[in-house]
Amino acid sequence: MESEEWESYPSAFIEGKDLKKDLNSEYHTDQDKGALVSLDTILPDDLLEKILSFLSIVGIIRSGSVCKRWNDAVQRYKHTKMVPQKPWYFMFTCGEEAVAGYSYDPSLKKWYNFNFPCIEKSNWSISFSYGLVCLMDSENKSRVFVCNPITKHRRKLPYAPGGNSPDYSALAISVDKECHNYTIVVAKCGQVPEEHHLWNISIHIYFSESDEWFDPFNETLVGWRGCDDCVICDGVLYYLLYSSGYVGHIASRHCLAMYDLSTRPGHFSLMNTAIPAPCTLTCGRLMNLRDRVILVGGIGKQDRPGVIKGIGIWELRDKKEWCEVARMPQKFFQGFGELDEVFASSGCDDLIYIQSYGSPALLTFDVSQKLWKWTVRSPVSKRFPLQLFTGFCFEPRLEIAS
16 A cells, blocks of 8 residues: 655645745746635635635645645634544554654545654653643653644643653543643552562642643552553543452452542542453453543453453443443454454544554554544555554644644
8 A cells, every 4th residue: 555755745844944935926827826816806715714624734835835724714723713523643663773654544545654753762651632732741741742643733731740651551542622722641660679468659730721740639549550551531530440369259350540630639649440351351441432441452261361252342430330332243353363362442533443453454443433443544554473553643723833
């Protein structure tokens, strides 16, 4: 499958620079000038911006290169509340080498050779919200970055508190769609020295408006530890916990804890809010889909929890119970194999992406239409048997900066 070079798109336009020289009318004949004047007369600004609202992000960028008037219209449009775009998926290989990969645009069903900003290693923690992507260094968990992958605008945040190398850590970002301020949460978990059944969990919150980190919560749990996944939905942090084997017989080794980011509770325990996972879970991933908490995970066998017998999608209802949304049909699940392998999943809006670590094939599930579908073939190729792949999605937007 052929791909297009994303870097070939006009970077000056994407970054909001002045394109007057690039769009100079000297390139047009007198006849062209007359046609352009006629078009300007016929097509008012509001109608031109209405046309832009029907275009994909790629179409909007291309429109900015038509002429100066179209470029001005696009610049105005991208600073207003743009129409939501379907989430893109960035796929890359797992390894020690520098991260390079391809992004998939579901609107045009097209792959782009894409240089993702900031990310240095494939095992970095990733979270995304409303056009921004947050990244955390896997070796120094205090290094946190925020970027807009489309405009390449990036920012390194002040060092996150809580230590550089906890045993486990999770990352989440939430962007205010109106004012574009954002909140980032880093949850860190470390085993208490010489106490194998005790785990210390700390929650650290960053507010872009004040450019400061706060440490509102710290707790030592018995027999439960933090996982590497959390999500923010409607001002609440949802955090996956895992049983370390010191709590006796339980139906599920995972549970979901909740923490309200708007409050500063005095005597509070995460376990008081915890509800069990819907099944024996592998590769569990939390997502915020239109302010709904969604869980995607492998359904483990009772006798062999590490071996999955299916992949399910669940929605959290009233913060109390899980409701199954869908289960991957067998014909698609066979593409992943009934093995003890892992897979990546990521979702936004109404679209969920699922990808086996052992294959560059990419599967989508449309939550609103209940539709499973393979994407067009990825240009990523498997060069050797043990090569692994991963990825995540993000919402392409032009108007938001980090």
